[in-house]
Amino acid sequence: MSEQVAHPHGADRLCPPAERAYADALRAGRIAREDAREATCLIDLGLLHPDPAALDWLLPTSPQAVMARLLRGVHEDIAASQARTGVVAAAFERFAALGAPAAADSEAIRVLDGIPRINAAIDDAIAGCTTESLTIQPRGIRPEHILSQALPRALDMLDRGVRIRTLYTHVARHGPGLHDYLHQLDGRAVEVRTLDEVTDRLLLFDRTVAIIPAAADDTSALELRHPALVEYLATVFERLWRLAVPLSDAVPAATDFEGITHRERVIAALLAEGHQDAVIAQRLGISVRTCRHHISRLAAALGSSSRTQLGVRIAQSGLDAHPR
Template structure:
């Protein structure tokens, strides 16, 4: 993008430069434009007039002129008391975008309709803006899945303004975390602040981050570093994610309830989860990521597990795990169905 920096396009969304006009007009007529064609007009991306095609990241699709008009008018409305002079320029912009709207063909309109159901949010600022907009529109319920381990204070503070706004309107919230999150004081402080507005439960492992507003719009990550997200409004997709959440919720343990005992002396609930993942053949790093702990902590648990089961090697550990019945997901406490004598231990324990 050398020679075509943002400074070369000093304008707002109310009127495009000549280069931006040509590229945006072509995108509206054809339904999309190659990302490389838009590199010389970065203003189109910065003003959200073009955004990534969810089906092919090498292409950009145009924001509909109608949506641009709505955005302009909403922004002008907020500032009209401070600057009445902007009303005239907004009216002119509406007429300009309305003229472009007449060029949209039926096929392009159909493609735009599909794009509205799946919108790619490129960059943290656009993600935050979309989340704030969904928060303002939310009236009933928010469901979230928060993967990873202990939540950092900055992560909790980042969305605190949205949570407080929701609480003020009586919106109910349900949050799913991993068991490791129970040990974070920041999370406990957050839940105490929110009171009975938020209900939290935990699992050994959860899916990637998910936020559902009023069962109509969902946000999920679109890349590994979470600098891109998908905003989903398609009823089938949102319904599917809602089903996934509800099934995980039924399996989860309330944060106020203790984790169940494994029923095997000397083996903690977390070590039982690690044993099950080891039995599936996962490496230490994968196990650590899925359970929300560090690799170092994971290996320390494996070492204690080996010592408890009297295993001298990883191969032998796998055999011991199968022998005592740790090669499946943690089971709720129930009646004793068998007795197992651990190596170098004299007392039988419930399997």
């Protein structure tokens, strides 16, 4: 018996010499072995077989038999694929069960990419808020158009009996838009307090969902629903709230230390911590130019002629501690 030869095609896709020889064999009922020498693949594929009565001739296998054999192979392949599919599905069902806690945790921290998704998440949280809204707004004076956009949301929450508390920096007091905004809320359950500096933006609703920034340019945020994280942020807010000054009260204007203002004392403490002018300005919600003006006044009051000497004088005078 001759050795089987591997061919690049199957019975369903014959090479040209094999296709011609098989067609000749079907028309004539047989084909001389010599005439099929360029199509030995037909024998290997079972489309031609020797004539028992005359070994120099080859007989063709009927197309119906060939088709039945090919279809049987297809059915076997489908059955094998279905069996493999079942095995894979069963395996990943086990993996899914093992990963259920992780999936739950991923729902507790959701990344919001892009302003539209962030605004949609805020709208959903506001719509579901029923008792309390806590907000921290850094960066100084809030633009009037931003406050105008926030007004309908605040009115909607107030109509539902939600208590609103917001923390700003002291600088926000100088923006007329904030006072107009509060006036339009008509003295309802809205409380505003200010601090020298606050944390990054925080939106907290019913102590169940919080939204915080995830990028410096505000194009990405995190929606937090993990109870421990949300409670931690609520605690941070409450501690800042106790230290803050109600908007109806005056901010400490000056200290008894050679006319250095309260803000300059805060800047002195931040300089002592090693912060650069731009960082200090951002934390206090003021411009870098205004920050440097206060630093110049501070240097003049302490009699220092360089930044290094200013740092020494701040430490010597006790101004390196944040004022209360």
